[in-house]
Every structure is written in structure tokens, then in C-alpha cells.
Amino acid sequence: MDFKQAAILGSYISKDYAEDLFRLLATYRNISASEAASRLNMHIKTVQDFMEAMTSLDILEKSETLEGKRPYYRYSLKKRLIEMSVDLSPLFQAEKSDDKLNLKIREMKNARVRFTVSRNNQYISNVVIWIGEGRDRKERKLNLSIPQGRFLYHLPFPSAEFKSIADIMESAGNNGENVSEILDIVNVLIEYNVIESES
Amino acid sequence: MYFIRKLKPPEMSIEAIFGLAMIPALLVLFVLFGFETMFGFIAIIELIAVIIQLNLYFRTRNIYFLWMALALFIVFIFAADLAWFGLDKMKAEFKVLAIGVIFAAVLVIYIVFTKKIKWRTREILELSAMPVSDAKDGYTERPHPLGKLQLSRFEAEAFTAFIRKNLVAIPYIENDVTFYSLTNNYWNQMGLKKDFKNDSWISLDSAGFINVFISRKDYLKFKDNFSFDQLCYSMGNLFIEFFAMFKRGEGIQIINRLNNLKLNPIIE
Numbered sequence: 001m002d003f004k005q006a007a008i009l010g011s012y013i014s015k016d017y018a019e020d021l022f023r024l025l026a027t028y029r030n031i032s033a034s035e036a037a038s039r040l041n042m043h044i045k046t047v048q049d050f051m052e053a054m055t056s057l058d059i060l061e062k063s064e065t066l067e068g069k070r071p072y073y074r075y076s077l078k079k080r081l082i083e084m085s086v087d088l089s090p091l092f093q094a095e096k097s098d099d100k101l102n103l104k105i106r107e108m109k110n111a112r113v114r115f116t117v118s119r120n121n122q123y124i125s126n127v128v129i130w131i132g133e134g135r136d137r138k139e140r141k142l143n144l145s146i147p148q149g150r151f152l153y154h155l156p157f158p159s160a161e162f163k164s165i166a167d168i169m170e171s172a173g174n175n176g177e178n179v180s181e182i183l184d185i186v187n188v189l190i191e192y193n194v195i196e197s198e199s
Numbered sequence: 200m201y202f203i204r205k206l207k208p209p210e211m212s213i214e215a216i217f218g219l220a221m222i223p224a225l226l227v228l229f230v231l232f233g234f235e236t237m238f239g240f241i242a243i244i245e246l247i248a249v250i251i252q253l254n255l256y257f258r259t260r261n262i263y264f265l266w267m268a269l270a271l272f273i274v275f276i277f278a279a280d281l282a283w284f285g286l287d288k289m290k291a292e293f294k295v296l297a298i299g300v301i302f303a304a305v306l307v308i309y310i311v312f313t314k315k316i317k318w319r320t321r322e323i324l325e326l327s328a329m330p331v332s333d334a335k336d337g338y339t340e341r342p343h344p345l346g347k348l349q350l351s352r353f354e355a356e357a358f359t360a361f362i363r364k365n366l367v368a369i370p371y372i373e374n375d376v377t378f379y380s381l382t383n384n385y386w387n388q389m390g391l392k393k394d395f396k397n398d399s400w401i402s403l404d405s406a407g408f409i410n411v412f413i414s415r416k417d418y419l420k421f422k423d424n425f426s427f428d429q430l431c432y433s434m435g436n437l438f439i440e441f442f443a444m445f446k447r448g449e450g451i452q453i454i455n456r457l458n459n460l461k462l463n464p465i466i467e
Contacts, residue, residue, distance in 0.1 A: 117341075121374075121405075159427045
């Protein structure tokens, strides 16, 4: 199951009527959306959407039935067990982080940003970035994890020499476990022109 | 000691503005209400000044604030006497009080000109900028982490008391972190304003980590846009150096170094 399918299943199965609908499908050999809706006193569109979503996930089977002039679908349960397993490996960065750790960075001069220091004065707790000009100016606040905050606390100043991400992590006392989240915040801040990299 | 001044000329302090405003106020009182009223007003002002000096003494434990309080109290008695009994040069106590006022004036002049009660913000900024010559700007509102200092809690407390007493900075303690605030705000000095985070500070935590923050307001006091990281580094190192000198028992050398800059004791 990919992430998109898992999201559909998760969203429908979390509805409070999901169990009642599955009970009906388990009781009836097959059932139409209108029959199920009238039985559970629900809106037909709600039931229809649910049935279609479950069909797309291969949990239900639908068959077209002709009664009079108008065809309609009858749904039957295809499985007795629904398993949900999501593979998150595609979400991991394929790019080797070692290369990125050698990237030399520093804070950009006149970056329109405000850093808030934590109460214990040991890391940056959030970054507020101003985007746009005049009345269109918007404020974007990024709350940081403690490793990210420590990293930004040790980020070279705009007038200082560039330093590699690995060196900054070492000064900040970050261990290798937080590499991905640090690279993530570095990427975001480069995008918002808060951090510049050595070209 | 001759050096290139890197700070812009100072702005007028609240005390100087108040002092200048007193001259026309006293003249108006003299013309409209007479001699006694003018001295009555002087007496009230002196009494307030005595309370301020006592407050500063209890905040800093700098003994010279007590001497200032004594001097101003003598002036208060003199002014109150004149306001109450009028000017009578033949009175026996007039001569005693006049001699007292002369003594008070000498005492105040000595204390002011030897910089015993001078807040050292501008000296610290000048000394920090002294080794910095690069002008790369690069101001940021982030504190600059400087490194770690090996010190015991007892040493840190003694150093903090020294800094407070000699008016080098105003120490604030928050969550085991001591902030040495370089504010020259009168309300902070009086203890009537507690917020100091928007002014420059040097922090020292219980583990010995030092951080430096220079406010934009203080950065703009420099004549040039000096390289900000070098400025922070220099300020932090200055405090590390002060600490080392203090630890060696050379606290007086710190004061000499500040005095050697020969900044104006009244307007700076």
C-alpha cells in the first residue's frame, strides 16, 4: 500500500459510521448504496463515497445491476481482513547526506529574520522570517527542534567565514542521528534566503 | 593611552538633560517666588538624589554611592536651612554648613572625575572594537557562542560581585545563567526596569559556556559597520581576559584598563 492509498483508507476507516457499514456488508451478500443509506439513516452520497473508496482499495467488489431503465451498483465484501502496511522508505532522502554535510554555509547578510533564543540561552527556539514587501508582507514562523536550534545557534554570522555543516554540527555538539532534520532546516532556510552557501 | 575612537560621540544622558533643565527652572522659581522657594526646590531635588544614590548603593554595593549620598545630604541640609530660615551670613551654623557644602562639592568632584561611579558601557564597547578593523557589517540578532570557561561557582559569584560593584555591567541571573547586561538605561541601573534582553549582554552559564549578544542599538553606536562576528568575539574575549585577571587577583588592573581609555566622566 502506498502513502496515498493508506491516507484514503485511514480517513474512511476513522469515520464513526465505518464499522456499521462494514457490518452491513458482512451481513448482506451484496448491497446497494441506497439500501445501506436507508438502513443506517445516512445520506446516500456519504455511503456511495465510502463504497467507491473501498472498491478502489480492492476491499469491496462492485457489480452493475439493471433494474428498470437505470443501472446501479451493488457492493459486496471481498476480504475478511484489512491489512495496512505503509512503506516509508521512499520518503528517505536518496541523496547521500555526506556530500551535503560538506556544504559550507553561513547566515545571509540582512536576512529578514528574527531568531528567538530559548530561555536557557543555549539554542534558538524559533525563527521568524518575513516574506514579501509592504502590505503583502507575511510572517512565517518555524519552531525548531532542539538539535536544529543548537545548530542555528552556532551558525556563522554573515560577516564570518563559511563553515561546513559537519563542522557546525560538531561545534553545536550534535550527534550524527540528527543529520536529516538539520539538513531539512538548512534547505528550508536556504530557500528563504536566511542561509547562504559558498558557491 | 592614545587610541582611535571607534564609537560615535555620546548622546546626552538623562542626568545631563535633567541637570541642564534645572538651571532655567531654578531661575524661574527665583524670579517668581523668591530665594527661599528656589532653595526649597533644591532641597527636594537633593533629597531625591540622596534616595537614588542609596538605591544604587544597595544595588551595586559600590561604597562611592554612599559617599555621594552623604555629599548630597549635606547640600540638602544647607538648602533646607536656607529655604526655612533665609540667608543670614552671621548665623553660626551658616559657616558650618557652607564649609560642609564646600567639602561635599570637593567629594562629588573627586568621585565623578575619578570615575568611581561611572557605568562602563562605552569603555567596554571601545575596548571590544579596538582590535577590530574589518568593516563587513553582518549584523544579526543571534547571540555569539564563544566557548567554555573553567570556573567554579564560587569564582563566578565573586566575579559577578566585582563586575556589579565596579559598574562594568549589571548582572541578572536567570535559570543558572548570569547575564552581564551592558545597558546604559537609567531605569535598568535604578532597578526600575527588569527587561535587559534587548540590550547587549555577555552570558555565563553554570557549565562555563560564554555567549555574547550585541544589540542593534549598540552596534549603531560604532562609527563604522565593523565585522560583527569579530566584534562579538572581541567582546567575549575581553570578558574572558577580565575573568583571568580577576582570578589572578588583578581586579584593579581591569579598572585601570578601563580608566586608561580616558573617556569623559560626565557625558560618556
